[in-house]
Amino acid sequence: MIRQMVKLNWLRGLALLALALLGVAACSQNENVIRIGVFNSLTGGTATFGISSTNGIKMAAEEWNAKGGLLGKQIQLIVEDDQSKPEEAAMVVTKLVNQNRVAAILGEVASSRTLAGAPIAQKAGIPLITPASTNPKVTKVGSYIFRVCYTDSFQGAVCARFAVQKLGLKRLAILTDVKNDYSIGLADYFKRDAVLLGGEIVSEESYSEGDTDFRAQLTSIKGANPEVIFIPGYYTEAGLIAKQVAEQNMNVKLIGGDGWDSPRTVEIGGAAVEGAFFCNHYSAEDTSQMVRTFVANHVKKYGYVPDAMAPLSYDAAELLFDAIQRAGSIEGSKIRDAIAQTKDFPGVCGNITIDAERNARKAAVMLQINQGKLKVYDVIQP
Amino acid sequence: MSQFVQQLVNGLSLGAIYALIALGYTMVYGILRLINFAHGDVYMVGAFVGYYLGRLVSAGAASSSPSVVNFFLVLGGSMAACALLGWVLERSAYRPLRKAPRLNALITAIGISLLLENLGQLVFGADPKDFPTLVERTSLSVGIVTFSNIQLIVIVTAIVLMLGLQYIVHRTKMGTAMRAVSFSHDASGLMGINIHRVISFTFVLGSALAAAAGILVGLYNPKIDPLMGIMPGLKAFVAAVLGGIGNIPGAIVGGLIMGVAETLTVGYLSSTYRDAITFVILVAVLLFRPTGLFGTTARAKV
Numbered sequence: 001m002i003r004q005m006v007k008l009n010w011l012r013g014l015a016l017l018a019l020a021l022l023g024v025a026a027c028s029q030n031e032n033v034i035r036i037g038v039f040n041s042l043t044g045g046t047a048t049f050g051i052s053s054t055n056g057i058k059m060a061a062e063e064w065n066a067k068g069g070l071l072g073k074q075i076q077l078i079v080e081d082d083q084s085k086p087e088e089a090a091m092v093v094t095k096l097v098n099q100n101r102v103a104a105i106l107g108e109v110a111s112s113r114t115l116a117g118a119p120i121a122q123k124a125g126i127p128l129i130t131p132a133s134t135n136p137k138v139t140k141v142g143s144y145i146f147r148v149c150y151t152d153s154f155q156g157a158v159c160a161r162f163a164v165q166k167l168g169l170k171r172l173a174i175l176t177d178v179k180n181d182y183s184i185g186l187a188d189y190f191k192r193d194a195v196l197l198g199g200e201i202v203s204e205e206s207y208s209e210g211d212t213d214f215r216a217q218l219t220s221i222k223g224a225n226p227e228v229i230f231i232p233g234y235y236t237e238a239g240l241i242a243k244q245v246a247e248q249n250m251n252v253k254l255i256g257g258d259g260w261d262s263p264r265t266v267e268i269g270g271a272a273v274e275g276a277f278f279c280n281h282y283s284a285e286d287t288s289q290m291v292r293t294f295v296a297n298h299v300k301k302y303g304y305v306p307d308a309m310a311p312l313s314y315d316a317a318e319l320l321f322d323a324i325q326r327a328g329s330i331e332g333s334k335i336r337d338a339i340a341q342t343k344d345f346p347g348v349c350g351n352i353t354i355d356a357e358r359n360a361r362k363a364a365v366m367l368q369i370n371q372g373k374l375k376v377y378d379v380i381q382p
Numbered sequence: 383m384s385q386f387v388q389q390l391v392n393g394l395s396l397g398a399i400y401a402l403i404a405l406g407y408t409m410v411y412g413i414l415r416l417i418n419f420a421h422g423d424v425y426m427v428g429a430f431v432g433y434y435l436g437r438l439v440s441a442g443a444a445s446s447s448p449s450v451v452n453f454f455l456v457l458g459g460s461m462a463a464c465a466l467l468g469w470v471l472e473r474s475a476y477r478p479l480r481k482a483p484r485l486n487a488l489i490t491a492i493g494i495s496l497l498l499e500n501l502g503q504l505v506f507g508a509d510p511k512d513f514p515t516l517v518e519r520t521s522l523s524v525g526i527v528t529f530s531n532i533q534l535i536v537i538v539t540a541i542v543l544m545l546g547l548q549y550i551v552h553r554t555k556m557g558t559a560m561r562a563v564s565f566s567h568d569a570s571g572l573m574g575i576n577i578h579r580v581i582s583f584t585f586v587l588g589s590a591l592a593a594a595a596g597i598l599v600g601l602y603n604p605k606i607d608p609l610m611g612i613m614p615g616l617k618a619f620v621a622a623v624l625g626g627i628g629n630i631p632g633a634i635v636g637g638l639i640m641g642v643a644e645t646l647t648v649g650y651l652s653s654t655y656r657d658a659i660t661f662v663i664l665v666a667v668l669l670f671r672p673t674g675l676f677g678t679t680a681r682a683k684v
Binding site for chain 2: 043044045047083178205206207208211212213215216217219220222223236240243246247248249264267268270
């Protein structure tokens with residue numbers, strides 16, 4: 001018994017020593033750089049979100065580094081892949097916080113995954129800026145969590161107003177992804193505003209992320225004879241749903257949220273998404289100087305015209321770097337305060353002022369898919 | 383009413399795919415008393431072989447050859463590739479365990495399943511892929527029901543394959559040998575039947591049918607990924623149990639019932655119960671009719 005305890009203590013001592021060494025190694029790990037953590041879905045179901053977003057962040061970091069870096073140091077991005085899974089997001093954020101000891105975190109496009117990672121950053125006192133998570137719950141996690149995009153209460157209202165007032169279509173159906181916080185939130189806000197404006201929700205159906213067969217739901221929806229189907233999901237399912245809508249010979253308009261913003265929507269949906277509308281953060285066709293410069297630089301670097309995730313993430317990174325510069329320190333609380341004080345920061349997707357709820361108030365654009373290209377149909381101010 | 387009929391059509395197309403997978407489960411069980419859990423993953427490999435073949439065919443032959451020819455090329459190629467995979471799996475993983483306790487083979491099957499899933503993620507990548515459009519979608523309206531040409535292709539192909547299987551099992555020498563082996567290994571061995579060959583053939587046949595299901599699902603819901611075999615595999619297994627495992631017509635009926643039950647659940651209750659209904663059916667079958675719909679009374683072996 002005693003011998004066992006001695007042995008156990010020995011083991012514990014060794015483990016502690018190893019931990020201490022690791023800690024020292026982590027602290028001394030090259031202090032003339034500023035480490036910024038990035039977590040995104042580089043693989044899995046919504047991989048284009050993560051890849052596009054990470055490319056935007058990399059562009060911002062390279063531009064700052066070329067100009068001499070931040071506080072006299074180079075910016076080092078530590079990019080982690082969460083495989084499009086919330087569990088994995090929580091794990092990689094823990095790693096960024098504990099092992100890489102990053103000064104701040106940029107990430108996740110998807111609200112479900114930001115919601116999984118944010119509590120960990122909040123607890124460690126490390127600021128986190130999400131480029132594109134629109135669910136209102138995200139920034140309510142705590143005082144260290146910010147976003148540079150609009151929220152779903154605005155986006156839902158925009159879509160509802162668009163359907164009921166602009167298109168004048170009042171019989172609405174909703175097809176929600178029940179496994180996705182973003183989708184549930186957006187559907188709720190859409191419903192609330194559509195009913196207020198005099199629309200009628202004739203059918204509400206649901207699916208789960210990863211489903212491939214939506215015919216049963218669409219058959220039920222068809223029975224209710226709607227004029228619009230609102231699909232607040234991600235691009236992977238949106239394209240498939242559109243195809244199956246076409247198969248059922250339904251005469252409806254499809255409307256989606258910013259989750260549709262990926263070149264894959266058109267690739268998967270093909271002719272079936274022609275004429276569909278979705279709400280987005282920016283249009284690559286915008287003629288303002290900032291957008292034109294950004295799109296040109298992006299095309300030069302990556303060879304394709306970016307979707308909205310790239311400029312949003314570019315803005316998030318720019319805003320963060322600017323805040324660190326203003327804070328003059330990489331201490332979590334000082335960076336946090338500097339981000340919170342951001343006013344009229346010029347971003348590619350519009351000027352950003354961080355409000356008391358740590359959200360950004362920005363305009364939305366309604367895009368229409370026209371011969372495989374995204375055309376601006378309407379711009380809606382907050 | 384028209385909505386109900388429409389849901390039935392949707393359910394039958396889905397069920398036809400489940401039935402094709404269930405046939406592989408039930409044949410292997412009938413002969414080896416082994417639940418081949420890797421079967422759902424063979425179906426996944428079938429879909430991926432179809433994906434690469436389909437891209438090759440539509441790129442190489444351009445639009446010169448009609449889509450029907452392309453479809454049969456892809457279907458045949460993928461079935462052949464999976465038949466080979468089935469043979470390799472049986473030869474390398476299951477045959478060495480023929481004399482081992484049945485549990486060992488079952489655990490090996492689970493191991494092969496995990497191997498195929500993870501190898502799939504490594505080789506094909508974890509991102510979902512869009513299955514190439516082999517046949518242009520059109521929709522047809524017959525009376526009150528609307529269905530697509532793809533649904534028609536799924537159901538017709540499944541029926542043809544099932545009739546083919548029925549022919550092989552009941553009208554050929556190999557089929558007779560299969561039925562004999564399923565009755566008794568020892569006795570059929572003594573009658574001069576090469577048991578190993580018969581078992582290999584069963585795996586080849588089952589895997590080819592799974593590949594066909596993979597191609598049909600690729601046409602029907604054109605999104606495939608390396609983990610796509612898990613759920614349909616489980617559902618097809620339940621379908622086989624529902625029909626009476628080891629019984630070929632049972633697997634077909636079981637598959638169709640599963641497809642219709644799932645579609646009606648999603649259509650009239652909620653999509654969240656889509657997968658739950660499968661297991662409710664499994665529990666109900668095990669409680670009230672453990673031998674399944676077409677199963678003969680269980681022989682108690684002591």
